[in-house]
Amino acid sequence: MSIRTERVARMIQREVADLLQTDFGEASQSLVTVTGTRVTADLGIAYVNVSVLGDTPESRKAAFQRLDAETPAIRKALAARIRHQVRRIPELRFFLDEGPQKRARMDDLFAQIRAEREERGAADAPDSTDDAESRGDY
Secondary structure (H helix, E strand, C coil): CCHHHHHHHHHHHHHHHHHHHHCCHHHHCCEEEEEEEEECCCCCEEEEEEEEECCCHHHHHHHHHHHHHCHHHHHHHHHHHHCCCCCCCCEEEEEECCHHHHHHHHHHHHHHHHHHHHHHHHHHCCCHHHHHHHHCCC
């Protein structure tokens, strides 16, 4: 990516995140975080990765669908904010980023493994008296 596209991508990420927090927070009815943005070389399309905080995958998908339905309004609000900095307002395409949920799941699995190893280690550790008897030390 060129310096210009990176700069526009960062600007779009910052502005879309602010819009989602202030103007469109009630539309998604969930906490939505912009995790990344990519812009095509011609600055015509902006790919916006969003993470949705929710209890179940169904609630996250529903919040994302509501956000996706609001895309034209978000683009119009974005145009009002950045119209003096770009010639053409890019088309917005939102993508659901499942990374935070996958990381939380992996953390849970590692915690389970750690707990099982600690249980197994405590059960396998011989007593000091048994150890002395097995070696013939009296």
